[in-house]
Amino acid sequence: MYDKPKILPAGDRAIVVEYGDEISEECNAKVLNLCNFMKNSKVDGIISMIPTYRSLLIKYNPLKIDFEKISEYVKAASNEKAGEYAFKPKVIEIPVTYGGEFGPDLDFVAEYHKITPEEVIRIHVEPLYRIYMLGFTMGFAYLGGMSEKIATPRLETPREKIEAGSVGIAGSQTGIYPLDSPGGWRLIGKTPVKLYDPKRENPILLEAGNYIKFVRIGPDEFFSIKEEVEKGMYQIKTYEYIGKR
Amino acid sequence: MATFRVLQPGLFTTIQDLGRYGYESQGVPTSGAMDEFAFRVANILLGNEENAPALEITVLGPTLEVLEDVAVAVTGAQLPVEVNGKRRMVWTSFPLKKGDVLSIGAVSSGCRAYLAVSGGFKAEVIMGSASTYTRGKLGGLEGRPLKKEDLLFRELEKKPAKFYRVDERYVPTYENVAEIRVILGPQDYYFDEDNIKLFLNSTYTITKDSDRMGYRLEGPQIRAKKKHDIITDGIVPGAIQIPANGSPIIMLKDAQTTGGYAKIATCIWSDLPKLAQLKPGDRIRFKAISVEEAQKVLGDLEKSIEQIKATLKIVDYFDITVNGKHYDVVLENIN
Numbered sequence: 328m329y330d331k332p333k334i335l336p337a338g339d340r341a342i343v344v345e346y347g348d349e350i351s352e353e354c355n356a357k358v359l360n361l362c363n364f365m366k367n368s369k370v371d372g373i374i375s376m377i378p379t380y381r382s383l384l385i386k387y388n389p390l391k392i393d394f395e396k397i398s399e400y401v402k403a404a405s406n407e408k409a410g411e412y413a414f415k416p417k418v419i420e421i422p423v424t425y426g427g428e429f430g431p432d433l434d435f436v437a438e439y440h441k442i443t444p445e446e447v448i449r450i451h452v453e454p455l456y457r458i459y460m461l462g463f464t465m466g467f468a469y470l471g472g473m474s475e476k477i478a479t480p481r482l483e484t485p486r487e488k489i490e491a492g493s494v495g496i497a498g499s500q501t502g503i504y505p506l507d508s509p510g511g512w513r514l515i516g517k518t519p520v521k522l523y524d525p526k527r528e529n530p531i532l533l534e535a536g537n538y539i540k541f542v543r544i545g546p547d548e549f550f551s552i553k554e555e556v557e558k559g560m561y562q563i564k565t566y567e568y569i570g571k572r
Numbered sequence: 573m574a575t576f577r578v579l580q581p582g583l584f585t586t587i588q589d590l591g592r593y594g595y596e597s598q599g600v601p602t603s604g605a606m607d608e609f610a611f612r613v614a615n616i617l618l619g620n621e622e623n624a625p626a627l628e629i630t631v632l633g634p635t636l637e638v639l640e641d642v643a644v645a646v647t648g649a650q651l652p653v654e655v656n657g658k659r660r661m662v663w664t665s666f667p668l669k670k671g672d673v674l675s676i677g678a679v680s681s682g683c684r685a686y687l688a689v690s691g692g693f694k695a696e697v698i699m700g701s702a703s704t705y706t707r708g709k710l711g712g713l714e715g716r717p718l719k720k721e722d723l724l725f726r727e728l729e730k731k732p733a734k735f736y737r738v739d740e741r742y743v744p745t746y747e748n749v750a751e752i753r754v755i756l757g758p759q760d761y762y763f764d765e766d767n768i769k770l771f772l773n774s775t776y777t778i779t780k781d782s783d784r785m786g787y788r789l790e791g792p793q794i795r796a797k798k799k800h801d802i803i804t805d806g807i808v809p810g811a812i813q814i815p816a817n818g819s820p821i822i823m824l825k826d827a828q829t830t831g832g833y834a835k836i837a838t839c840i841w842s843d844l845p846k847l848a849q850l851k852p853g854d855r856i857r858f859k860a861i862s863v864e865e866a867q868k869v870l871g872d873l874e875k876s877i878e879q880i881k882a883t884l885k886i887v888d889y890f891d892i893t894v895n896g897k898h899y900d901v902v903l904e905n906i907n
Contacts, residue, residue: 335758338838339866341808343758350803362597375593377806377829384806386593389867390874461599462804462830465708469804505599506708525698525710531598 328354332405334398337384340374342394344401345382350471354381355459357405359414359536364404367412370397378535379460380469416568418455418538421503423494424549425451425516432513436479436496447515448543450474455568456501456539466505466523466531470539473501485511492518494541505531516541519553520563527559538568574639574723575689581719582634582676587693587712590623592701596829602809603703603711604825606784606848607684609744609873610648614688616881617645617665619732624692625702627718629685631851633676634718638668643690643732649682649746649849658900664737667889682746682849691728705826707785736884737904742876746849749775753861753869754812754837758805762796762834763814770794771836772858776820780852784826787847789856793818796834804832810839810847812858822847840866842873 328347335343344361347354362378365385372392377384387397404412425448426433437444456470463469478499486509489495493504495512504510505522522532533539544552555561588611591604605611605628612622627634633651645665646653653660654675660666662685668674676687695702695712704712713722760768776791800816807813811823813833822839823831824847837858839847850856861869886905891898 336755336838336863337758337806337808337835338755338810339840339842339863339870341806341838343806345758345805348803375596377596379805379830380803382805384808386596386808389870393867394863460804460830461597463599463828465599465601467599530699531595531600533598535597 328357332357332401334401336394339389341384341386342397343382343384347381350380350459352457352471355457355536356414358383360412361401361404362535363414364412365400368400370400373397377462379462414536416537417565418540418568419533420540420542420564421518421520422544422548422552423452423516423518423541424544424546427546429546429549430494430514430516432482432495433515436477436513436515439479440477442476447477450477451501451515452541452543456541458533458535458537458539460535461531461533464506464508466533468502468533468535468539470501473499475499479513481511482513485509489514490517491522492520494518517549519549519556520561521556532563573725575642575726576636576674576724577639578634578718578720578722578724579637579673580635580675581717581722582629583632584630585634585718586628586704586706586716587625587695587702588628588704589625589695589702591825592699592703592705592711595699596806599829600699600708601705601826601829603705603784604701605686605703606825607648607686607845609845609877610684611686611688612877613663613738613742613880614645614647614686615692616877617647617663617736617738617884618643618688618690619730620688620690620692624688625695625712625727626686626688626693629676629687631683632678633685633687635673635675636724638670638672638674639723641667641669641731642726643667643735644674645688646676646685647688647738648685649679651679651682651685652677661737661902663743664887665732665735667735679851683851684848689726690732691726691730694725694727707826735887735889737887738880739883739885742880742883744845744849746846748850748853749855749857750846750850751857751859752843752847753840753866754858755840755863755866756837756860757835758838759802759834760836762798762800762802763794763836764797767794767796768836771820772860774857776856776858778850778852778854778856782852784824786824786827787822787850789820789822791819794820794836800834801832802834804830807831807835808838810841810844811835812837812839824848840869842866842869
């Protein structure tokens with residue numbers, strides 16, 4: 328992490344506040360705290376923000392607020408101890424059915440590491456995964472925290488269509504496909520929960536700074552949850568994050 | 573009641589507004605009109621909100637059957653606009669009657685035109701915007717471009733009392749070579765002085781692999797000091813990425829919200845309309861200016877919008893018959 332955040336121009340309507348050149352929870356927390364601080368301060372002229380691993384992009388209307396003024400806010404946020412405006416993370420439970428037609432590459436991942444599919448599942452559901460940021464496509468979360476014990480290279484030839492909700496591994500990353508799309512991740516499971524649902528009040532489920540907990544469910548439960556999701560009846564379980572367990 | 577039936581959809585015609593803001597943090601591109609200037613003026617000509625959904629036409633326009641009396645305006649790229657085969661002026665609002673056929677041809681200069689309708693087009697508003705984002709299949713009309721037999725509706729049933737024309741002074745002309753002003757950064761420090769000079773002193777050609785998401789450029793390749801990859805960070809429309817192959821990519825309205833290539837510079841917001849009017853094969857030269865200068869240009873652009881409103885010319889349309897012959901007459905109030 329840098330001693331002081333770098334403020335870089337991203338054109339005439341945005342700045343980037345960069346806290347470091349690394350992927351770490353500490354650096355990412357600074358980004359999210361500033362994002363939260365700016366949101367809570369309801370600064371006139373701020374259009375929107377994009378928090379990423381180590382920087383916050385702030386879009387602003389220069390006819391309403393100037394570069395100097397925004398820099399003052401950034402300094403104020405950096406000088407204060409992240410207390411009342413600190414981002415308060417939640418844990419979001421994502422039910423996943425592993426293996427079989429739900430996760431056609433589970434056996435491959437197990438063989439690759441010479442462990443059983445059950446062990447892969449156990450290792451995968453174990454951690455709380457931090458959502459560092461969203462990007463790449465709508466609703467796609469960059470997660471941190473997967474064990475290297477199940478890190479597996481991508482498919483040599485990507486699949487043409489992967490259904491939304493598929494849970495996969497690519498190198499040392501794990502992730503969930505928010506939309507039907509082509510892709511080369513090793514698919515180990517699938518969630519009936521919709522990461523993107525235009526009919527929902529908040530169409531995109533995940534948010535940077537929160538945590539994901541994968542919860543293993545069986546195929547029967549997959550279909551019963553799926554039905555509830557379709558009817559708009561399914562309540563996603565969330566609770567306050569109280570540190571790593 | 574529907575306003576138009578689509579007889580021919582044109583090459584790539586989508587409903588857009590001024591963009592979807594507030595969801596970029598969740599990976600949703602802003603989308604929205606590529607040429608905001610022409611888009612806003614089209615709505616101004618009809619007395620609509622500047623953000624009212626309108627059609628963005630790309631290279632070749634649609635042919636529409638008119639199902640109710642309305643007023644429309646076409647701005648942006650130069651292209652032929654005809655009502656029942658009779659030519660209509662662009663940057664000017666005009667009436668349509670039930671049964672008319674409005675046909676919009678191919679561009680002779682520029683790339684994108686806007687068709688606004690009195691009351692604005694009705695569209696699927698998702699996450700606060702009507703803009704179509706085709707890759708995400710959302711907004712506009714089922715998140716896709718127009719197709720044959722689509723019915724287009726209006727948001728508000730209103731009719732303007734008067735028709736207007738934009739003063740010629742404010743009508744832009746589009747060339748095949750454009751100077752695009754940029755602000756260096758955010759990752760200009762990834763490149764040495766020679767490479768930044770090369771970037772600023774070269775002419776780049778827009779390749780066929782260019783759309784609302786971004787323009788890929790062909791020309792002298794730019795090399796980073798060490799690496800081209802950065803830790804993925806935020807992207808704004810206008811950001812110029814330099815991937816490892818050295819060929820710049822200008823990110824535009826449908827671009828992803830984050831990316832992992834170093835961004836040498838960012839096009840100024842006021843020049844995005846100029847970029848929107850460039851086609852594959854057209855050329856670009858970049859010129860670096862300061863943030864302060866760019867923001868002054870942006871202020872001037874807003875002033876010119878105000879001046880356009882203040883100097884609109886009133887026009888009126890008549891069908892007259894003299895000695896058994898029909899005349900299509902456009903009158904302009906010169907007071």
